[in-house]
Amino acid sequence: MKLIGPFSQIITLAGIPLKGAVKDEQLQIIENGGVLIENKIIKKAGDFNSLKNEFQNADIELIEGNNVLLPGFVDSHTHICFGGNRSKDFAMRLNGKTYLEIAESGGGIWSTVTNTRKESKENLVKSTLEKANISLQKGITTTEIKSGYGLSIEDEIKMLEAINEVKSISKADIISTFLGAHMKPRDFEGTNSEYLELLVNEIFPVLKEKNLAKRVDIFTEKSAFSVEESRIYLQKAKEQGFEITIHADQFTPGGSLLSVEFGALSADHLEFSGEEEIKFLAKSDVVATALPGASIGLGMQYTPARKLLDAGVCLSIASDWNPGSAPMGDLVTQASILATFEKLSMAEILSGITFRAAKALNLSDRGILETGKKADFVSFPTNDFRDIIYYQGQMKPNSVWKNGKNIG
Secondary structure, eight states, X not given: OEEEEEEEEXXXXXXXXXXXXXXXXXXXXXXXXXXXXXXXXXEEEEEHHHHHHHOTTSXXXXXXXXXXXXXXXXXXXXXXXXXXXXXXXXXXXXXXXXXXHHHHTTOSHHXXXXXXXXXXXXXXXXXXXXXXXXXXXXXXXXXXXXXOSOOSXXXXXXXXXXXXXXXXXXXXXXXXXXXEETSOOTTOOSOHHHHHHHIIIIIHHHHHHTTOOSEEEEEBSTTSBOXXXXXXXXHHHHHTTOEEEEEESSSSSSHHHHHHHTTOSXXXXXXXXXXXXXXXXXXXXXXXXXXXXXXXXHTOOOOOHHHHHHTTOEEEEOOOOOSSXXXXXXXXXXXXXXXXXXXXXXXXXXXHTTHHHHHHTTOOSSSSOSTTSBOOEEEESSSOTHHHHHTTTOSOOSEEEETTEEOO
16 A cells, blocks of 8 residues: 655545536535545545554655645547648638638648558557657546548547557557548548448448447438437447447537437537527537647637536546647646636536546546546645636646556
């Protein structure tokens, strides 16, 4: 056993419900706290001196100075496996070009597809691992990574193999998601439905055979796949036992209702979700994932996070780190900005990037500092947890623990 501490404050997030609004007064704060670790799992969190007296045989990892301890962060939606760069797109957007105009000029998702196809698997592993490590240094101990920039049988499998290789060597936990249904590739001579059928017939079996992904995602949008096209695809994914998540309501509504229909783990984006969509989400167990990085990158409205929480929805906040719409990739900064515009409490922000984000990945073993949970946590150099959000991501962690081991 190992006892880590003392910390000025430990914010455990224990006792916070999975769904709905949260007030800061509901936060459990342990002052002069410690965490007892055994076999990579939290055995107990509590007063440091009391734990030291109770477990006298425990090794001590002494923490000096003022520090606040939080559960390790979970980024439940990223696209950090890609080739190339889309700074040209961003410059065009700043000069008033629309998404469609940028795509027609050779930019957009297809630009990233072209560059990703050119990259070797080895290069994708290297660049993806670098980004995962950057996230880990910022306290993100679990990161989801999607495919979706290959858009061919060969290149989607290449991406997923690269993501799984990163999973095998990264100190962070990596969750892979198949997003071959990102858009119909320009070089596919057939309909949207025929392309989706190809994914079902040619890639789904490989996902299972090679254990490349147990999650399937689709971009349900007028510019990608319609609700009906998505419905047929998701039905086949569900029949084959895949977990489901949906890019929903980013520009037009529709996808979120589909997520409820299929019992998806999450509906992500939701910038255009209205009262009807919010009502349906609230009656379900679907996690609503806000992606403020995309709103910042595209200069558009934010996910109606306040309304979702007040309606009783489980809200996750993720970075959407990608080369096009969300290149920043800083989860805490984005969550802090979302909070400013949507009037979210500190407790709601922290819940949205820890255990509620884990729920979007169907993980219940992390995101809370309590007995039986994974010993993943992060400390910040302050004696007041509110400073972390107050500085909008500019206060960086000074230590990150994964499975109870301090990795810097």
